[in-house]
Amino acid sequence: MSEFKGIYALWYREAKVFLRERSRVISSIINPILWLLIIGGGLGSAVTFSGTFKDINYQTFIYPGILIQTALFSSIFFGVYIVWDKKIDFMKEVLVAPIRRTSLFVGKILGGSTDTLIQIIILLIIGFIFTSIGIMTGLNLNIISIIISMAFLFVTTVGLVSIGLIIGSQMESPEGFQLITSFLIFPLFFLSGALFPISNLPPWLAPFIFVNPITYSVDGIRGALIGKSQFFLPEDFVIVCIFTIIMILIGTYAFKKMKI
Amino acid sequence: MYIIETKNLTKRYNNLNAVDKLNLQIEEGEIFGLLGPNGAGKTTTLLMLTTLKQPTSGTATINNFDIIKQPDKVRKSIGIVFQDPSSDEILTGYENLKLHGWLYDMPDDLREQRIKEVLELVDLTDRKDDRVKKYSGGMRRRLELARGLMHHPHVLFLDEPTLGLDPQSRDVIWKYIEKLAKEKNITIIITTHYMDEADKLCNRLAIIDRGKIVVLGTPKELKKILGGDIIRLKAENLDDEVYKNLKYVKKVSKCDSELCLTVEDANKHLQEILRITGKIDSVEIRSPTLDDVFLYHTGRGIREGSPEGSWADKAMNMRSGR
Numbered sequence: 001m002s003e004f005k006g007i008y009a010l011w012y013r014e015a016k017v018f019l020r021e022r023s024r025v026i027s028s029i030i031n032p033i034l035w036l037l038i039i040g041g042g043l044g045s046a047v048t049f050s051g052t053f054k055d056i057n058y059q060t061f062i063y064p065g066i067l068i069q070t071a072l073f074s075s076i077f078f079g080v081y082i083v084w085d086k087k088i089d090f091m092k093e094v095l096v097a098p099i100r101r102t103s104l105f106v107g108k109i110l111g112g113s114t115d116t117l118i119q120i121i122i123l124l125i126i127g128f129i130f131t132s133i134g135i136m137t138g139l140n141l142n143i144i145s146i147i148i149s150m151a152f153l154f155v156t157t158v159g160l161v162s163i164g165l166i167i168g169s170q171m172e173s174p175e176g177f178q179l180i181t182s183f184l185i186f187p188l189f190f191l192s193g194a195l196f197p198i199s200n201l202p203p204w205l206a207p208f209i210f211v212n213p214i215t216y217s218v219d220g221i222r223g224a225l226i227g228k229s230q231f232f233l234p235e236d237f238v239i240v241c242i243f244t245i246i247m248i249l250i251g252t253y254a255f256k257k258m259k260i
Numbered sequence: 261m262y263i264i265e266t267k268n269l270t271k272r273y274n275n276l277n278a279v280d281k282l283n284l285q286i287e288e289g290e291i292f293g294l295l296g297p298n299g300a301g302k303t304t305t306l307l308m309l310t311t312l313k314q315p316t317s318g319t320a321t322i323n324n325f326d327i328i329k330q331p332d333k334v335r336k337s338i339g340i341v342f343q344d345p346s347s348d349e350i351l352t353g354y355e356n357l358k359l360h361g362w363l364y365d366m367p368d369d370l371r372e373q374r375i376k377e378v379l380e381l382v383d384l385t386d387r388k389d390d391r392v393k394k395y396s397g398g399m400r401r402r403l404e405l406a407r408g409l410m411h412h413p414h415v416l417f418l419d420e421p422t423l424g425l426d427p428q429s430r431d432v433i434w435k436y437i438e439k440l441a442k443e444k445n446i447t448i449i450i451t452t453h454y455m456d457e458a459d460k461l462c463n464r465l466a467i468i469d470r471g472k473i474v475v476l477g478t479p480k481e482l483k484k485i486l487g488g489d490i491i492r493l494k495a496e497n498l499d500d501e502v503y504k505n506l507k508y509v510k511k512v513s514k515c516d517s518e519l520c521l522t523v524e525d526a527n528k529h530l531q532e533i534l535r536i537t538g539k540i541d542s543v544e545i546r547s548p549t550l551d552d553v554f555l556y557h558t559g560r561g562i563r564e565g566s567p568e569g570s571w572a573d574k575a576m577n578m579r580s581g582r
Contacts, residue, residue, distance in 0.1 A: 002365035005362045005363075005365050006362060006363050006365070008362060009359045009362035009363050012359065012362075013348060013351065013359055016350070016351060016355065017348065017350045017351070020350050021350065088344050088345050088346060089342035089343065089344040089345065089346035090345075090346050090347070090348060092312060092340075092342055092346060093340075093342065093346040093347075093360075093407075094363065095312055096310050096311065096312055096335060096338075096340055097335065097360075097363035097364060098332050098335040098336045098363075098364065098365070099363060260307075260312055260313075
């Protein structure tokens with residue numbers, strides 16, 4: 001019982017802080033919209049697909065990728081707050097409380113995932129608006145496709161927040177954290193097929209993309225929202241789940257070993 | 261039975277003993293001070309007692325629970341106010357306290373009742389719905405003090421409770437600490453490097469230097485070791501020989517043109533001394549301070565620290581530089 005209350009307390013704090021810092025919410029939404037409109041619109045005028053994604057408009061094609069991009073940046077970056085908690089003595093206040101470190105980890109994951117999922121929901125609404133006014137065509141937004149997409153996004157987000165927390169728990173300075181995560185976020189994003197189809201890739205590039213767990217998440221969401229995917233959806237989902245479970249296990253261990 | 265008992269408590273960083281075989285017994289209801297220059301091992305001791313750091317060897321019990329074997333039970337028995345700010349600035353004072361109540365698994369009605377109680381104790385009821393960002397340093401420390409008390413700990417640890425505060429805020433914090441000890445019968449452990457703070461608040465104190473206890477006792481006892489009060493005399497014809505025959509004069513020394521006498525119970529014997537001296541230009545009586553005590557035992561002032569720099573800081577640097 002006490003562990004649940006502790007987890008709730010940590011989640012409550014993260015959610016409250018996130019909602020109070022309006023600038024964080026707003027800036028996190030502006031970026032994906034720019035991607036969608038400028039990259040999507042600009043490149044879209046030059047790109048026409050053949051094969052699986054024939055007749056799909058480029059903006060619509062990258063929309064699932066932009067959802068994942070938001071999850072990536074927001075979730076991994078969330079780990080920096082744990083570095084700040086360590087810099088002041090807030091972390092000690094939590095560690096000296098009679099709750100387990102695993103509960104601290106779980107509370108932080110739920111807090112970070114809430115932040116990210118709020119942003120994702122706003123983006124889904126924007127997607128809906130863009131579809132209604134005709135900027136994007138062929139986006140399949142209904143209850144089932146949204147539930148499937150959210151399932152993918154939730155599992156992926158938990159895995160990504162774990163990565164951020166693992167790095168954050170081992171770092172002493174926010175600057176160091178930013179350096180390490182930017183080396184991680186960009187390859188994960190660019191090598192995920194968020195911006196291009198992953199069939200007919202040059203042979204040197206393909207392996208990088210197939211070992212990236214984010215690839216399967218993008219493919220799953222694309223399957224749900226556009227109805228076309230490279231892999232079988234349940235396969236995508238299993239791979240994403242395995243990735244997240246591994247990250248949770250590493251994260252639990254990292255929190256147990258965390259020094260103050 | 262002691263509320264806190266340490267048994268050869270030791271923390272080693274590489275080859276440096278930040279805390280070296282510490283043996284302390286603290287009684288319930290005491291205000292106990294751990295004194296020493298920056299980096300003497302005070303905070304490391306505190307972190308071990310609060311289960312945040314593992315001792316290299318030795319152990320301690322708090323409220324009869326072992327800090328290594330029963331850390332969860334120890335945590336439930338203690339409250340702590342850290343040296344650095346440990347509340348969330350974006351949350352309000354009330355929300356920070358509510359968070360604490362949840363972390364300590366307090367039932368809802370008890371939590372609300374205690375929040376009300378501790379806010380009144382530290383006079384923050386009016387400001388409870390302001391974000392902590394808007395609090396002054398002293399208010400923030402008071403909030404954290406209130407938070408440390410909310411779950412009615414048996415032992416409250418205060419790590420440099422007035423570090424960096426202005427004199428008025430220090431007085432206020434001291435007032436609350438005294439009030440607490442009197443009203444709640446909580447054992448309070450204070451680390452500080454302010455001698456006046458220790459002198460004013462503590463029933464007993466231990467002076468720590470380089471991880472070891474240099475001396476331990478009540479402030480009065482410690483000052484007594486020095487042998488008494490200090491009388492400074494300034495007069496035209498001073499003859500130190502006449503004072504040496506007096507039984508209550510412990511030490512006679514010349515400082516410049518003045519004479520310094522270390523005298524047992526100076527207030528009682530002042531008149532006789534003045535009579536012997538005859539015509540006098542000025543006289544000053546001073547009680548020995550804990551600064552004098554520290555100087556006496558370590559051969560240097562407390563603010564100077566150790567000559568090679570802070571002891572534990574150096575130990576920590578060596579560890580992280582590895």
